[in-house]
Amino acid sequence: xxxxxxxxxxxxxxxxxxxxxxxxxxxxxxxxxxxxxxxxxxxxxxxxxxxxxxxxxxxxxxxxxxxxxxxxxxxxxxxxxxxxxxxxxxxxxxx
Numbered sequence: 001x002x003x004x005x006x007x008x009x010x011x012x013x014x015x016x017x018x019x020x021x022x023x024x025x026x027x028x029x030x031x032x033x034x035x036x037x038x039x040x041x042x043x044x045x046x047x048x049x050x051x052x053x054x055x056x057x058x059x060x061x062x063x064x065x066x067x068x069x070x071x072x073x074x075x076x077x078x079x080x081x082x083x084x085x086x087x088x089x090x091x092x093x094x095x
Contacts, residue, residue, distance in 0.1 A: 007072045009036065010044035015073035017082040018056065033057045048072070053089065066090035 007015075013025040013034070026044040028034060035055030036046055048054075052069045067086040076082075 006047035006049045008044065009034065009041065009046040009048050012048045012069070012072065012085070013054075015076050015082065016067075016085045017076070017079060028057070054086075058091070064090070 010022055010026040010029055013019065013028075014022040019025045019028065029044045029046070030042050032040050032042050034041060034057075036048065037053055038055070048069055050069055050071060054067045054069065056065045056067060058065050066089040068089050069086055071085050073081075073085055
């Protein structure tokens with residue numbers, strides 16, 4: 001049996017520790033707040049692959065964060081493990 005080359009968007013965001021609960025990640029996606037390869041998606045089950053680029057809402061005081069997916073995860077780990085899943089391409093701060 002082969003290992004899939006993709007992961008559900010809501011699950012990947014949860015593994016990357018964007019939100020505390022997976023349901024929060026799903027709601028964020030359903031509200032159209034997440035872009036996958038420049039396209040707004042409202043589907044928590046959208047497929048994320050290594051190399052994909054995600055546009056994510058920033059923390060208060062930040063407009064947007066752009067992440068490149070570096071790895072898929074089998075489980076939700078600590079912050080150091082989560083940080084290995086992506087690289088920050090852009091993080092715009094409010095001026």
